[in-house]
Amino acid sequence: MAHDIKALRARTREFIEERVIPAEPIIDQGGPAAVEALTKLKQEAKSAGLWALGHPEHLGGGGLPLYEFALVNEVIGRSEYGQQAVGSVTMQDAIMLDRYGTEEQKRRWLHPMIAGEIYPSVAMTEPEVAGSDPTRIRTTGTLEGDEWVVNGHKWFVSGAHGAAFTTVFAVTDPEAESPHRRISAIVIPKGTPGLEIVRAIKTMGTDRGDHCELQLTDVRVPADSLLGKRGAGFAVFQDRVGPGRIFHAMRWLGQAQRALELMVARAKTREAHGSLLSEKGEIRRYIAESTAEIQAARLLTLDAARRYDHDGRAGTEISLIKFWGARMLHNVVDRAIQVHGALGVSEDTPLEGMYRHARYARLYDGADEIHRMVVARAVLKGETPWDKPLL
Known part of the structure; x- marks a missing residue:
């Protein structure tokens, strides 16, 4: 389907400049007023045909190729809150779930996520090891019967405090010959016993932290909670x-x-x-x-x-x-x-x-x-x- 990118950029620019940027001071403050402001912006974006423009069309998104989306996302990026307002903030996770998720995972997480009803988070980085080398992570996932038991320590898990689920990367196959085949991705729903948000980390003078520290202690989830195949986490x-x-x-x-x-x-x-x-x-x-x-x-x-x-x-x-x-x-x-x-x-x-x-x-x-x-x-x-x- 052909897209008039010039017109789409213009409409997106108008929405960001006239609706999102004026709301920045309210959203900055956090709390119920910020939630209300973002909810209103999401509704307006959907009504204006600006919602989830880069998400795959078969998932209900706009289906823009990455090249065309780049031209639009540049405009969205003018505001820190632009991607939340127009539903593009979940695009990475939507692609990941669409490619690797089971039908049940897609039903439970993917479609509500694209609709802007829930948000995801991803836990890879750990304070004890270099985040630039994911082959060194220490969090473990052990299969006991029909459950994965996850133990570990993660931090800078962006948005974990408001996420419906967290995709945790853990060592499930420590004896695998390749270090890149030792890790699996495990989906853990919010509120699962043993999943503790230790704190929201304040950074560089911010009053509120969007990046969380997590402790996972004997967290149990069903064996079918893997995202993708076992050992394919990398x-x-x-x-x-x-x-x-x-x-x-x-x-x-x-x-x-x-x-x-x-x-x-x-x-x-x-x-x-x-x-x-x-x-x-x-x-x-x-x-x-x-x-x-x-x-x-x-x-x-x-x-x-x-x-x-x-x-x-x-x-x-x-x-x-x-x-x-x-x-x-x-x-x-x-x-x-x-x-x-x-x-x-x-x-x-x-x-x-x-x-x-x-x-x-x-x-x-x-x-x-x-x-x-x-x-x-x-x-x-x-x-x-x-x-x-x-x-």
């Missing part, structure tokens, strides 16, 4: 985070573009030392470099999305946009804060929040160092992106 996880990294890079473009617009508006209205900031060479350099970095990241992101659409194999391109996009976002927001001066580090603009998320971006879904290693290894083997034909 493949399940990679299939989730691969396109997920592209989703992140898409949203970072929207955040960076908004930061640049704030920088330009400030430069055109703020006077210092006899002239507007926009008339000063150093500020113009900030604007020019930010524009170049955003456009470079945009083209890299679109290339990765197009290649993923083509054959699902865009490993080097995804690693490129992960570390380049995170750095780009950090640089642009940092310059915007500098142009705003003291105002930039206050909560009177969205820049301080953007800066916090830009710093997170260099860590989650694979630290920048790992992705640079992936790219360098490919280039050393002669697999350079510029030698690949444009699709």
